Amino acid sequence: MRDVCIVGGGVAGLTASIFTARGGLDTLVVDGGESILARNASLENFPGFPDGVDARRHLRLTREQARTAGAEFELGRVIRAEPVTEGALEEGFVLETEGGEPLEARRVIAASWPTSDYLEPLDVGRMQRGSKHFVSVDEGGRTAVDGVYAAGRIADEPHQAVVAAGHGAKAALALLYDADVPFYQDWVVPEGYFTGRDREVPPGCEEIDDEERRRRDERARETMREAFGDPLDEEPTMHPSVDRD
Numbered sequence: 001m002r003d004v005c006i007v008g009g010g011v012a013g014l015t016a017s018i019f020t021a022r023g024g025l026d027t028l029v030v031d032g033g034e035s036i037l038a039r040n041a042s043l044e045n046f047p048g049f050p051d052g053v054d055a056r057r058h059l060r061l062t063r064e065q066a067r068t069a070g071a072e073f074e075l076g077r078v079i080r081a082e083p084v085t086e087g088a089l090e091e092g093f094v095l096e097t098e099g100g101e102p103l104e105a106r107r108v109i110a111a112s113w114p115t116s117d118y119l120e121p122l123d124v125g126r127m128q129r130g131s132k133h134f135v136s137v138d139e140g141g142r143t144a145v146d147g148v149y150a151a152g153r154i155a156d157e158p159h160q161a162v163v164a165a166g167h168g169a170k171a172a173l174a175l176l177y178d179a180d181v182p183f184y185q186d187w188v189v190p191e192g193y194f195t196g197r198d199r200e201v202p203p204g205c206e207e208i209d210d211e212e213r214r215r216r217d218e219r220a221r222e223t224m225r226e227a228f229g230d231p232l233d234e235e236p237t238m239h240p241s242v243d244r245d
């Protein structure tokens with residue numbers, strides 16, 4: 001049984017997986033399609049990219065970051081989620097996927113815009129607005145069912161990538177807290193930042209010396225040089241109702 005299964009490998013789900021995996025939880029991301037961000041033509045309001053970034057490249061890099069953090073991936077559309085044992089939520093959940101093996105996890109983050117019908121057996125509290133369904137959550141992304149969280153657009157967050165990313169991180173942090181993981185801030189700090197004040201390095205934080213800082217910077221620049229070296233030949237996904245013939 002996994003510690004956490006994240007349904008949806010878009011902006012919110014990938015970001016959540018970076019946090020849960022870095023927090024030491026055995027994290028599986030199940031994705032059954034493509035992020036709606038793949039429809040974007042040029043992502044220009046995500047911080048850190050002064051002239052914007054190709055949205056497909058951004059998704060690729062975020063997936064790579066999740067893998068580096070230790071998250072694993074599986075392709076598949078989740079069609080049903082229920083407790084492993086009725087009335088014993090602490091025993092975890094089983095997720096049925098279309099044509100795949102059932103997946104078991106202690107906790108679930110639903111980041112599966114626009115789908116949430118697979119949550120019906122759990123009675124998490126879905127609300128309908130027009131043709132869309134949203135999942136009600138508290139400030140940490142917790143649903144009405146212990147161990148089940150929702151993040152991103154599906155949790156009725158504003159329809160912006162950076163908001164979905166932030167909400168994914170928030171839900172993951174709430175999950176880490178609920179799972180009693182001693183996870184402080186997930187910070188990497190210069191050597192001496194804590195120990196230089198006779199403090200222990202808090203859980204989830206890491207002190208690195210100057211040599212290590214330069215090594216990581218070199219690796220990061222190499223990764224980005226490679227990632228941005230050539231234009232992508234992938235095109236934005238058009239809205240399904242647009243007739244392009």
Ligand SMILES: Cc1cc2nc3c(=O)[nH]c(=O)nc-3n(C[C@H](O)[C@H](O)[C@H](O)COP(=O)(O)OP(=O)(O)OC[C@H]3O[C@@H](n4cnc5c(N)ncnc54)[C@H](O)[C@@H]3O)c2cc1C
Binds near residue numbers: 035037115154159164
């Ligand atoms: C045309 C267009 C342009 C946009 N441009 C911008 C922009 O310029 N700037 C900006 O900030 N935002 C933009 N957005 C909005 C942004 O893309 C979304 O707000 C953001 O992607 C929401 O993140 P999310 O993780 O909630 O959903 P998504 O990123 O869509 O991820 C949801 C994931 O869940 C998966 N999934 C769904 N159901 C299931 C299931 N049952 N089982 C398994 N997986 C499932 C999907 O395949 C998908 O990968 C744009 C959106 C569109 C449509």
